[in-house]
Amino acid sequence: MARFVLEDSRSEEAGKSALVKILSVWAVVSIIGMALVWFVLGPHLAPGTMTDQAQGAQFDIKFVSTLVVPVLLFVWFFFGYSIMKWRVRPGEDGTLPAANLSGNSKAQGAWYVITTTLVLGLAAFGTYFLIAPAGAGGGEGASPIWTPGTTKLLQVQVIAQQWRFTYRWPQFGGMETTGIELPVNTEIEFNVTSLDVIHDFWAYQLGVKADANPDYNNVAYTKTLATGRFTVRCDELCGIWHGAMYNYGTVVSQQQFEQWATNMEQQNASVTKLLPKYSLTYTPSYSGAGGGYYNTSVDPNANL
Amino acid sequence: MKGVRLSKGARAGALLFGFAALIGLLIFGVAGYLRTSPPTVSVGASSSGSVNLVMQTDGAVGVGPHPSWVGYFVQDASGAWHQTTLIQLPQNTDVHVTLYEYDSGGNLRNSVWSQVAGTTGGVAYINGAAESVVNPNTNTGNGIAHTFNVPALGINVPMYGVSGSAKNFCNTGPCNTSQAHNTITFTFHTGGAGTYRWQCFVPCGLGYLEGNGGPMQSLGYMAGFLKVV
Amino acid sequence: MAIDFSQETKSGSSGASAHKSSIFQPSIITGMVGGGLGFLFGHWAGNAIAGGYQQVVGSGSNDAAIVLGYLFAVVGWFAGLGALNYPLKKMLGFEPENVEHTSDPGWGKYFRYTTDHKVVGVQYLFGMLVYFFTAGLLALAIRTELLSPVHHIWGPDTYLEIVGEHGTMMMMMMTSVVLGPFGNYVIPLMIGSKKVAFPRLEAASFWFTPISYFILLSALWQGGFQSGWTSYAPLSVQQGVGQDGYIFGFGLQGLSMICAGTNIVVTIINYRAPGMTWGRLNVMGWSMVSLGFTMILSVPVLIDGLYVLALDRTAQTSLLYGPHGGSSFLWENLFWFFGHPEVYLLAIPGFGMVAEIVPVFARKPVFGYKTAAAGMIGLAILSFFVWQHHLFQSGMNPDMRPLFMLTTELISIPTGFIYLVGMGTLWRARIRLTVPMLFMLGVYFNFLFGGVTGVYVSDVPINVTVHGSFFVMAHFHYTIMGGVIFAFFGAIYYYTPLVTGFQLSEKLGKIHFWSMIIAFNSTFLPLFAVGLLGQPRRVFEYAARLQTLNDWVSISSYVLGLSLTFFVVTWMWQIVVTRKKSVRDPWSSRSLEWHVDSYPPPAYNFETIPVVVAGPYEYADPDALPMADIVVANAGRDVARENVR
């Protein structure tokens, strides 16, 4: 066989000019794409702006989505260009050697540095936006460390049970309601717990999500900024009616809220008397049946 | 085995047969699986523009794959009892419910469900007496057996249990009114068309952790739909 | 052309078993009989022991009987398969013949406990296809329910049982989707070995899968489990006997992974041919080492968790139940300590396959060979340090969150290596867009979406919105279905000539590829939006405004189903009916597996152990020597040239 010679189209020069083309088109398209995502799509992104935490989440999603644009485009352009330019055309011998290129320390080095910087930057970004808006609306467990800087909190206990949420209001006589209303411009502290299996309290528009664990209090904060309706859905599989475990709430003006709460307190007075004392968790021992799963003779909670 | 050589046609036939067998197996499996769904009982409109829904709750249904589970029976227009929780109702209609409760009671996991809600007048009649809140701790000693709870219609009706040691306690369903029972009646309005799920809030799934497994997680026992059409 | 000596392999032990064939010869049939008898015995024992337990009397079902039934069914199954004969005889001091290593012609060996790695590979291939299609059909059943937000096809209980069954079967079985068929079949050939290190472990690893599949599937007819593939306690403790099927099915598949992982790791470490240095090992080999170690280290934690769950369910311990002193967080942590490495066990072999196949069709060395190996090892190691990212909203200790966010995002770095390798390898390449290559490019295309959305889910503030939603669902389907499953199908197209000796039609393959990738993206891309708009996972009811998107997705999923059906029919048709003989080395690969003396390779792979003198990827060097002297220099080139057209 005659000495093999690589075609010009696969030469180093061809590669260089290809790289320039890819990068310049990429830069232009990326800027347009990023602007579109940031300015056009951004304001419509989930989960809206009803609370401080939702606003923060929306900003984060917008930020990450904007960053994703150049990454996607870079990979697409690179693959697309390579395939278009260097694919074997009909009639060509596809088994001949191509460029003998088993690495490139510059390209590899640049790649390592860029990806590492990006990743560390994102982690720092995420950490900042986790801490700044008081835990970003996520369940912080029983002893939260990122709290709103105020003690003027409205406390709402979210009690999940198979398969409904109810809400208890320690600042309103410990009443328990099946609906939820919240005052606007108020820091809210959710104390989320469960009476049986694990559920999850997801108030989409409030930017709040916290697992409801049995025998455990999971705290999440949010600050309401606007009035409107919000959806509460259970977001942890909890059995047959998991998909139907949702209800709607409203953020209303502070006066409306006061009125609603006082009304409810009166309406519910006779049931409130029957409820156990307000507490951060409720073990079945005090609210009854254990299903007879554990042998009665060893079950400390049986027959109560 | 060695040296078996099939002709091309035979191989094609065998393969097609294989595919056909596979599809057959599939249909068989799926059909067998679906057969287990409980029936829907339809309650037609009566002359007065309202309908009557008659149900019973039994400590053990006595029929089907899980005879020992608690569950509901629903009466159809001809008076026959069906072990199901799928009920078809007309829309925008008052439904007069009569519930025969044959099961013994226990405590509510969450006492908030001792309040009667979503019924006409906010009351339910327990053996004729109107109640708006039942006290699970002090009621006649027999606790609360079940609650009929339709979240989307805001309905919650707790039902007193009967004494588990009553002489004529009904051990397997369907029960009849000569056996120990409480009669609970109430009326609710169906509203618009839709499929409304309903459940019970007494952890009555005996033998399951928290009392919420088994019948509580199976259609036909303590979980169902009101299909309002 | 080297001689085809496969006819002459009469020596060895295979001859002995050939004439012993009768219905009493151990096979899948005797295995099933053994399994059935074992189940009956165990069930009886369970009833005798636990029949009077308060829990059993109350619920009317006896988990102890089911669990013991399964336990003895497994013993009976392996006894029936004859898997225990050799070790038992050996233990008793006899010198048994190695009857399991059969190279009989004919089909019988595929239905028996066989220690030839190539037979095991084929068994796995068909097994995996069956498992994948079963779970795939369940997926279509899920999508059918989601056609309407309020009108229900399945009951809510049935719906959850289907979701759990689909997820569990996929997550169990697909861990072996590359390792099982291709790792077992090809790796020994690739490294120039006549056999694997632990043929019995390897055979056992396969034979765990049918019974695992059967037990898991049978859960559906016993009320299923409504707790999903994650089966969080205490919901999973609350479930009926279907949950025992989950425990056993997953546990057996776990044992299978441990056996398979151990075998492949030891084989690669110890059975490489002379000259097959670590620096020459195929990238696929590196992926299998990373995978094997990940399996060996993570699966025991799963089995431990399952054991704890089984105890809570049968003996009424309360290890996972808070009010009696246990903790539901225990399961969450045990599960995800396995569960996250598991998702990388799914991804790594896909990457291995990609890095293996792309150079062949690019006629270039792997770009950054060490980077590729480091990427896979990095993924394997990091995967053990991220598990709490599944629990960001669970109420775990809050100060752990930044740490787990960081470790999770670090994963992007080794994942990025895989892209660097791919892009570098295509640079100035000679790209043949064959069907296997298209699938590999498809992996890159799909996984990219999975990768970038991984940044969203790992960012804690964004996680608050997307956790537990369809966004996450779309994310992991992009990585797994779009990644390893595409790699799997590509590998089938690539290796069918080697494994069966038959050539596949490029045209049919392309129809399959294009329909699959379009339908796949059309199914899963909208789900990111569905999730962001607030639809949680595992729900049978959703917001009415999301119906259009959901219907689009469901219909696309049916097209995806059709595309996959098209594959099965055309593929089976070509290897069973039309049977077009493959040329030698159809893809012009340098790698050793293609340079055996016949397709399928002879029973002992190589007549003499090859001495490796060059690496597998020196495609771009016109003067490169063949990898080993068994190869008639560039034997495949002429034929392949004709193939290009």
Ligand code: HEM
């Ligand atoms: C054949 C194409 C596939 C389709 C159309 C599909 C579709 C679906 C759907 C609709 C769900 C239910 C989502 C929900 O309601 O939460 C689901 C869940 C799931 N799928 Fe797939 N899937 C496919 C392939 C796969 C593959 C290949 C895997 C992994 C190997 C996989 C793993 C899972 C898992 C783990 C779940 C979650 C189950 C759970 O929530 O417990 N799927 N899939």
Ligand SMILES: [Cu+2]
């Ligand atoms: Cu829930």
Ligand SMILES: [Cu+2]
């Ligand atoms: Cu009940």
Ligand SMILES: [Cu+2]
């Ligand atoms: Cu993970």
